[in-house]
Amino acid sequence: MGLRRCAVESTLFKQWLKNLQSETGILANGDMLLKQVLIQGVDMFGKRIGFLKFKADIFCKETGQKVPGIVFARGPAVAVLILLDSEGETYAILTEQADVVSCMSKVRVPTGRVILELPAGMLDDDKGDFVGTAVREVEEETGIQLKLEDMIDLTAFLYPSTGCKFFPSAGGCDEEISLFLYRGRVDKEIIMQLQGKETGLRDHGELIKVRVVPYRELWRTTPDAKVLTAIALYEMASKEELLPSRT
Numbered sequence: 001m002g003l004r005r006c007a008v009e010s011t012l013f014k015q016w017l018k019n020l021q022s023e024t025g026i027l028a029n030g031d032m033l034l035k036q037v038l039i040q041g042v043d044m045f046g047k048r049i050g051f052l053k054f055k056a057d058i059f060c061k062e063t064g065q066k067v068p069g070i071v072f073a074r075g076p077a078v079a080v081l082i083l084l085d086s087e088g089e090t091y092a093i094l095t096e097q098a099d100v101v102s103c104m105s106k107v108r109v110p111t112g113r114v115i116l117e118l119p120a121g122m123l124d125d126d127k128g129d130f131v132g133t134a135v136r137e138v139e140e141e142t143g144i145q146l147k148l149e150d151m152i153d154l155t156a157f158l159y160p161s162t163g164c165k166f167f168p169s170a171g172g173c174d175e176e177i178s179l180f181l182y183r184g185r186v187d188k189e190i191i192m193q194l195q196g197k198e199t200g201l202r203d204h205g206e207l208i209k210v211r212v213v214p215y216r217e218l219w220r221t222t223p224d225a226k227v228l229t230a231i232a233l234y235e236m237a238s239k240e241e242l243l244p245s246r247t
Helices: 003-008 011-020 130-142 188-194 225-239
Strands: 032-045 048-060 070-073 076-086 089-099 120-122 176-185 206-214
Touching: 003 011, 003 032, 003 048, 011 048, 011 070, 076 130, 076 188, 076 225, 089 130, 120 130, 130 176, 130 206, 176 225, 188 206
Parallel strands: 076 176
Antiparallel strands: 032 048, 048 070, 076 089, 076 120, 089 206
């Protein structure tokens, strides 16, 4: 089977088509028409397709005007806001991605900058195990072992019409993220042990450093959209008393 055929039959592409035809999709009311799709790039993650880049020709039926349609497809992902209380202070756990080859340039290549981020990752399959993926990513990136039942889905508080996900870059990417919250209490020694801890799957080229930041400073510490969105959802959910009480 050719690469382009694989792309069209991939979960990423099928999910994009499904979104087009969903209740809030571009094609839902019949005013728009999808004429053709040109596959421009495919990145393989082992035996599966990880990223797709394609151009979709979508037109307004009434005016004939074409809608900008360059798509970078990477599919659903998860991120976790970990808040740990210790000696009267609440701390957030962030990660810093490093280059495992040189260990000199600790940057996210697409941004060209050092970015502190929430523990996060892509779904590896089409089974939709968002909570399980979130727990696994936290352990891989921070070494912290969480329980499924302790995770709170912050994006679940959004209206159903949103799909209960958020799109960090809807102008060019289909990535939709589920944001989870974990809250716990630890001794100050644990906080000190986490700061600067090196983790990550080395055989996958990952070298990750854990960064611990006081929650009160988190909103001005990083430009990561996942962090800023998580803060907004957490604060609003707290204000509306939507979060379960802590034992």
